[in-house]
Amino acid sequence: MMFEKLYIKQTDDLPGVILDAKNxxxxxxxxxxxxxxxxxFKPIISWVSEYVKNPNPETEFCLRLDYYNSSTARMLIKxxxxxxxxxxxxxxxxxxxxxxxxDEVMEERGEELKSISYLPFELRAF
Numbered sequence: 001m002m003f004e005k006l007y008i009k010q011t012d013d014l015p016g017v018i019l020d021a022k023n024x025x026x027x028x029x030x031x032x033x034x035x036x037x038x039x040x041f042k043p044i045i046s047w048v049s050e051y052v053k054n055p056n057p058e059t060e061f062c063l064r065l066d067y068y069n070s071s072t073a074r075m076l077i078k079x080x081x082x083x084x085x086x087x088x089x090x091x092x093x094x095x096x097x098x099x100x101x102x103d104e105v106m107e108e109r110g111e112e113l114k115s116i117s118y119l120p121f122e123l124r125a126f
Contacts, residue, residue, distance in 0.1 A: 003047070005018070005019060007020075010029065010030045013031060013033040014031070014032065015029055016028070016029050019044070019047050019048070021055075024056055026062060027063075029065065030064075030066060031066045031067045033067070033072075034072065038075070040075075041072075041075035044075075045078055048079055049082050055091045058093075058094075059086060060094050061083055061096065062098065063110075064098035065099075066106070067106070073109075077116065080095065083095070087119070092120075093119055093120075094121070097113065097121065097122070097123045098124045098125075098126055099125060099126070100126065107125070111123065
């Protein structure tokens, strides 16, 4: 893999992001309340767009979000649509949606994303 990992430090309103193809780590975690969802997600979607051109044999993309707003929902869908391109290769990709055991809202949001994605999609309570 010829490109750098993407690391964004988690804050109160922005999630932590670790996209590291070399070490097979693909995580977005925390609260997602950016003032501008497009601006925040632009480097993430750009990174994923490059990654899918030469993906690892297996990719598990983990989303462990406590909360996100509606503009973030659109950006998550864009990210997943990019990841779906991996299926056009002989490589495997799976989305893992983690949510708090008692967090019915985030469980439902995971179910919604699962219903519109072509990817294997695993929901996990923690």
